[in-house]
Amino acid sequence: MYVIQSLQNTKVKEWKKLTTKKGRDKTGMFIAEGWHLTEEAVKAEAAVEVIVKEGVALPSYLDSADIHFVTEEIALALAETEHTQGVFAVCKQSEADVENLDLSNILLLDAIQDPGNIGTMIRTADAVGMDAVILGKGTADPYNAKVLRSAQGSHYHLPIIKQDLLSAIETCKRKGIPVYGTSLQNAEPYSKTSSQKKFALIMGNEGAGMDEDLLNQTDHNLYIPIYGKSESLNVAIAAGILLYHLKSE
Amino acid sequence: MYVIQSLQNTKVKEWKKLTTKKGRDKTGMFIAEGWHLTEEAVKAEAAVEVIVKEGVALPSYLDSADIHFVTEEIALALAETEHTQGVFAVCKQSEADVENLDLSNILLLDAIQDPGNIGTMIRTADAVGMDAVILGKGTADPYNAKVLRSAQGSHYHLPIIKQDLLSAIETCKRKGIPVYGTSLQNAEPYSKTSSQKKFALIMGNEGAGMDEDLLNQTDHNLYIPIYGKSESLNVAIAAGILLYHLKSE
Numbered sequence: 264m265y266v267i268q269s270l271q272n273t274k275v276k277e278w279k280k281l282t283t284k285k286g287r288d289k290t291g292m293f294i295a296e297g298w299h300l301t302e303e304a305v306k307a308e309a310a311v312e313v314i315v316k317e318g319v320a321l322p323s324y325l326d327s328a329d330i331h332f333v334t335e336e337i338a339l340a341l342a343e344t345e346h347t348q349g350v351f352a353v354c355k356q357s358e359a360d361v362e363n364l365d366l367s368n369i370l371l372l373d374a375i376q377d378p379g380n381i382g383t384m385i386r387t388a389d390a391v392g393m394d395a396v397i398l399g400k401g402t403a404d405p406y407n408a409k410v411l412r413s414a415q416g417s418h419y420h421l422p423i424i425k426q427d428l429l430s431a432i433e434t435c436k437r438k439g440i441p442v443y444g445t446s447l448q449n450a451e452p453y454s455k456t457s458s459q460k461k462f463a464l465i466m467g468n469e470g471a472g473m474d475e476d477l478l479n480q481t482d483h484n485l486y487i488p489i490y491g492k493s494e495s496l497n498v499a500i501a502a503g504i505l506l507y508h509l510k511s512e
Numbered sequence: 513m514y515v516i517q518s519l520q521n522t523k524v525k526e527w528k529k530l531t532t533k534k535g536r537d538k539t540g541m542f543i544a545e546g547w548h549l550t551e552e553a554v555k556a557e558a559a560v561e562v563i564v565k566e567g568v569a570l571p572s573y574l575d576s577a578d579i580h581f582v583t584e585e586i587a588l589a590l591a592e593t594e595h596t597q598g599v600f601a602v603c604k605q606s607e608a609d610v611e612n613l614d615l616s617n618i619l620l621l622d623a624i625q626d627p628g629n630i631g632t633m634i635r636t637a638d639a640v641g642m643d644a645v646i647l648g649k650g651t652a653d654p655y656n657a658k659v660l661r662s663a664q665g666s667h668y669h670l671p672i673i674k675q676d677l678l679s680a681i682e683t684c685k686r687k688g689i690p691v692y693g694t695s696l697q698n699a700e701p702y703s704k705t706s707s708q709k710k711f712a713l714i715m716g717n718e719g720a721g722m723d724e725d726l727l728n729q730t731d732h733n734l735y736i737p738i739y740g741k742s743e744s745l746n747v748a749i750a751a752g753i754l755l756y757h758l759k760s761e
Contacts, residue, residue, distance in 0.1 A: 386749075387745060387749050389742040390740050413746075416743075417740075420741040487756065490639070490759070491638040491639050491640065491670065493635050493638040493664065493666050494664070495639070496635070496752070497635060497636070497662075499749060500632060500635075500636050503745070503753050504753055507753045
């Protein structure tokens with residue numbers, strides 16, 4: 264068993280770059296940390312390489328994986344969590360294009376900032392059976408370690424697409440998919456809308472809400488009533504309520 | 513303007529203790545950080561004292577507050593965020609007792625671990641108009657800084673009660689409030705249940721779900737169907753979907 268020893272090793276330097284947005288953007292790859300995400304990556308045949316800290320017992324699903332063993336020091340250098348399990352999957356980013364996919368249900372994220380919110384919304388979109396998640400400009404990188412962790416492997420279950428949302432809305436319209444925006448003004452309570460065979464739902468920035476230019480292009484705008492004294496709902500919670508309300512079985 | 517200079521000042525030592533669970537439990541107080549939470553605390557008349565870093569401009573809602581000015585060093589010592597705004601509200605914990613409240617809608621949390629999840633559920637419970645949130649044993653401290661931050665001030669809007677959940681369920685039953693558990697086994701899809709004037713909803717631990725002993729005491733158990741490939745929903749997302757479904761306007 265060959266164990267990579269040096270932080271200066273070319274492979275290690277490449278992997279380390281994937282812990283930055285710049286490195287991910289340049290290569291179109293990402294690195295997922297921990298047993299759960301590695302297992303999901305391998306099972307989805309999305310893992311190009313697997314990195315394992317020396318001394319860690321290997322589960323059988325890694326039998327045919329391309330495994331690189333590394334020292335604890337290297338594992339710690341790649342880790343984004345405090346107590347790393349010392350296992351990582353190196354994966355290709357989704358190259359799906361909304362034009363070429365057969366989509367009926369799409370979640371669009373407009374300038375969502377918090378990685379936990381993005382990951383949770385990807386996980387919820389997966390759970391409710393959406394066909395894709397599209398991230399517009401200003402939304403944090405979906406391959407950020409915190410997003411991956413919150414999504415719990417859903418990145419491997421549905422296409423995650425980075426695309427300008429105005430062009431995505433155009434595509435939806437051309438494909439006959441009604442587009443629902445979210446807004447407190449000029450919107451109707453979500454409960455007045457029944458479930459839909461086809462729909463695209465847009466969630467907006469945590470503080471500022473959806474971009475005005477996007478709101479002008481939607482077919483309908485929905486809001487969730489606040490009955491108590493809080494000013495608003497967390498955006499991922501709002502997405503969960505709307506997705507489960509709109510999605511027909 | 514007197515500015516407290518020393519980290520050894522008795523007041524500072526007392527405040528510092530409130531950044532630990534032990535200190536909070538002992539005194540029944542907590543400390544909330546940042547302008548938003550401080551404003552909410554003052555407006556709800558829940559702030560016993562306000563702490564402000566010297567040089568910070570004071571908004572008018574602090575006109576009648578008991579303000580203590582401190583050095584930047586002290587503000588940093590009290591801060592739980594990386595870039596502190598240097599303003600804090602010292603508050604009393606809720607002393608509400610489920611026995612003495614007129615409650616119709618209650619959210620119960622069983623062994624929820626993640627502070628972000630707890631805070632988000634408190635915020636959602638507030639938004640949907642619940643009357644109280646009850647936290648059972650094993651649920652993280654609701655006055656933890658991360659819980660306060662995620663709840664965005666909802667701690668000041670509804671009673672947050674620490675209580676054994678078995679006894680809380682008994683109280684609900686005595687008061688004629690039907691209790692809904694959440695479980696994947698022996699449960700029905702939530703959409704089969706219509707909205708309820710009165711209900712208590714119990715959400716369980718992120719990994720293990722609800723305690724068996726509690727599940728045996730509920731009137732109904734609900735689950736949220738997973739249509740995609742994810743294994744489960746985040747617990748706060750599930751709570752949002754169920755609360756907005758069950759709550760009648």
